[in-house]
Amino acid sequence: MDYPELAARTRRFSYGAPRAVTVTQDGARVVFLRSSGPEDPSDALWVYDVAARTERRLADPATLLQEDQTDLPPAERALRERLRLSAGGIGSFALDGAGVIAVFPLGGRLFRADLATGDVAELPTVGPVVDPRPDPTGRRIAYVTGGALHVIEPDGTDALLAGEDGVTWGMAEFIAAEEFHRFRGYWWSPDGHSILAARVDESRVPRWHLHDPSMPEQPPTTVAYPHAGSTNAKVTLHVLDLDGGWVDVHWDRETYPYLVAATWSESGGPLLTVLRRLQQHGLVIAVDPRTGETQVHAELADPRWVEPVPGTPAHLNDGRVLVGGELAHDGYDARCLFADGSLITPPNLYVRRVAGRFDGDLVVEASEGEPSEQHIFRIPVTHSSAQAQRLSTEPGWHLAQAAGRTLVIGSQTLEHNGWRYHIHHNDEVIGEISSLAADPPYAPRPALERVTDRRLPTGVLYPRGHVSGRRLPVLVSIYGGPGHQEVVAARARWQEKQWWADTGFAVVSIDNRGTPGVTPSFDKAIHRRFSDVILADQVDALQALADKHPDLDLERVAIRGWSFGGWLSALGVLRRPDVYHCAVVGAPVTDWSLYDTAYTERYLGLPADAPEVYAHNSLVELAAEPPVRPDDARPMLLVHGLVDDNVVAAHTLRLSAALLASGRPHSMIPLTGATHMAAGGLAEKLLRLELDFIRRAVG
Structure with a gap:
């Protein structure tokens, strides 16, 4: 079976692989999701017992549903879209503080699993369930249905805790989930007697109407979409006692409207991160849950934008507050962690995420000089100087989860297929979470190197069996936008690119300035000048690679990308037809005033303040200009899902009209019925059509 068919059937070799790996707070168990095999899209709930060193399946969707119930509540479907989750079955779960109880939604129904006994029971609810969570004591379960927050008491009583017409309680708004990766909207108190809940009022947010023309009998779906320059949702926080008490949380919401992160642990009261609309200043604030009054613990500031570290803020065991930020003085250009203002990570680390605690120390994911690799570091918090012990050994991309004295390290490398998860306990590797995923048919071997005076990360992939001296057309496979890297030392990132290479191309990927992993100044060089910096880096790096790889034929260059990469692909052929000879443009943002507030304004400012910046980065305005010469009109293949609620199809339709x-x-x-993910094998089925288009365009 050829790669496109195999990739579609296995969801790019992800079915059967463990995911959502979580360590219980005491380190006694590792809980995760995994389907039964390489062609099974339905994830089940599994638990690994650290003491017994065994794993067992706790909850099988096929058994629990006992019938085909694949319909999801609209709110659950939207949450999965924000999470980029295409797997079926159990999408997520939540644990109590002791790590004995897990709850999860399935087909809109609520299930409770006892991790010790293996018993699984369905609990009655008043409506389709979204984001259920047990309280830390395991006695009660909260969930959201119909935009209202409910609590199930130990005796089974279902109580409405908060709900009102026209607003939602306990759910993250679109901007929080899509741009700040805050996917939840309520947090239990450590004693299980109250909940910190977000109230979201979208009454002033513009309404957009999405409709798939292939289904004229269906009414359009109306969504609240805050596009650049428009009104955001109004988000407030409240401490709700189960006995009916209510406390409003007070901060300057007019100045700091974005609630980016919230935590509530046994070590202290709630901690919040809030940002101004343009995200150049933020606060880390502590909440007194008795009064709702707040105290500023730290300020975050940057003339471009603030980039909080996931996993922060948090209380350390000694009461200090952990905050992520940047070190940009005394010659340093680093992304670090601070405890009450004191640096606790070495400035040579680019800290990406706090992954938990291991025997009192912090576990963080970070890069150390090489952006294509991510490693796991143990950070002591009791020392006066910043120290780090690297725990991952192989070159590659590593993730971690830690609690108690248990640490799970997930690894992808260029030497192995897929994710491998090793379980460490008391500084000893005691087991591995097995993967049931299919192995890809070949092992790509990209050449990774840094080029130009900016040391841009790049990768070049040749056809298997390529003979040096044979000139090859070039396919530039890119993303190029903030928050994502293409050049990663992990085999899975190059599987599809190897298929492209084997069809006769030298495949090139370049991470320009604006992509993460190098330094904060590298990340933020794109501020207010997306197109100029990014395209210049792409062109310069491509030329530098051709100087090192003489088999790259720069007279035949195609460029291909999705989402931000789709915008960059179109930008390449419109602005630099001398470099790029055709483009596959997938789900592009063509007019930045049509994209969401938090993302667009972070990088480009407000449309009313900087209309020239928006015009300069607009594909629609660029495409409306006739080509200077006939040869400059390079062909494009535009692809877009018609029910995409992130980058709406209007972007591509307006680009097409301007091109025409x-x-x-x-x-x-x-793509009828497709969202921004183009899930269900659609992306793989497009590959041959894209290949035919590129071959005809570049020869």
Whole structure:
């Protein structure tokens, strides 16, 4: 079976692989999701017992549902879209503080699993369930249904805790989930007697209407979409006691409207991170849950934008507050962790996430000089100087989860297929979470190197069996936007690119300035100048690679990308037709005033304040200009899902109209029923159509 078919059937070799790996607070168990095999899309709930060193399946969706119930509540479907989750079955779970109880939604129904006994029971609810969570004591379970927050008492009583017409309680708004990766909207108190809940009022947010023309009998779906320059949702926080008490949380919401993160642990009261609208200043604040009054613990500031570290803020065991930020003085250019203002990570680390605690120390994911690799570090918090012990050994990309004296390290490398999860306990490797995923049919071997005076990360992949001296057309496979890297030392990232290479291309990927992993100044060089910096880096790096790899034929260059990469692909052929000869443009943002507030304004400012910046980065305005010469009209293949609620299909439709008006050649594939993920094997089924288009365009 060829790669596109195999990749579609196995969801790019992810079915059967463990995911959502979580260590219980005492370190006694590791809980995770995994399907039964390489072609099974339905994830089940599994638990690994650290003492017994055995794993067992706790909850099988096929057994629990006993019938085909694949429909999800709209709120659950939206949450999975924000999480980029295409697997079926159990999408997520939540644990109590002792790590004995797990709860999860399935088909809109609520289930409770006892991790010790293996008993699983369905609990009655008043409506379809979204984001259920047990309280830390394991006695009660909260959940959201119909935009209202409910609590199930130990005797089974279902109580409405908060709900009102026209607003939602306990759910993250679109901006929080899509741009700040805050996917939840309520937090239990450590004693299980109250909940810190978000109230979201979207009444002033613009309404957009999404409709798939292939289903004219269906009414359009109306979504609240805060596009750049428009009104955001109004988000407030409240401490709700189960006995009916209510306390409003007070902070300057007019100045700091974005609630980016919230935590509530046994070590202290609630901690929040809030940001101004343009995200150049933020506060880490502590909440007194008795009064709702707040106290500022730290300020976050940057003339470009603030980038909080996931996993912060948090209380350390000694009461200090852990905050992520940047060190940008005395010659340093680093992304670090601070405890009450004191640096606790070495400035040579680019800290990406706090992954938990291991025997009192912090466990963090960070890069150390090489952005294509991510490693796991143990950070002591009792020493006066910043120290770090690297725990991952192989070159590659590593993730971690830690609690108690148990640490799980997940690894992808260029030497092995897929994710491998090793379980460490008391500084000893005691087991591995097995993967049931299929192995890809080949092992790609990209050449990774840094080029130009900016040391841009790049990768080049040749056809298997390539003979040096044979000139090859070039396919630039890119993303290029903030928050994502293409050049990663993990085999899975290069599987599809190897298929492209084997069809006769030298495949090139370049991480320009603006992508993470190098330094904060590298990340933020794109501020207010997306197109100029990013495209210049791409062109310069491609030329530098051709100097090192003489088999790259720069007279035949195609460029291909999705989402931000789709925008960059179109930008390349429109601005630099001398470099790029055709483009596959997938789900692009073509007019930044149509994209969401938090993302767009972070990088480009407010449309009313900087209309020239928006115009300069607009594909629609660029495409409307007729080509200077006929040869400059490079062909494009536009692809877009018609029910995409993130980058709406209007982006591609407006680009197509501008291209048509200026006489520029292009084709378009509308994906009926598809969202921004283009899930269900659609992306793989497109590969041959894209290949045919590129071959005809570059020869």
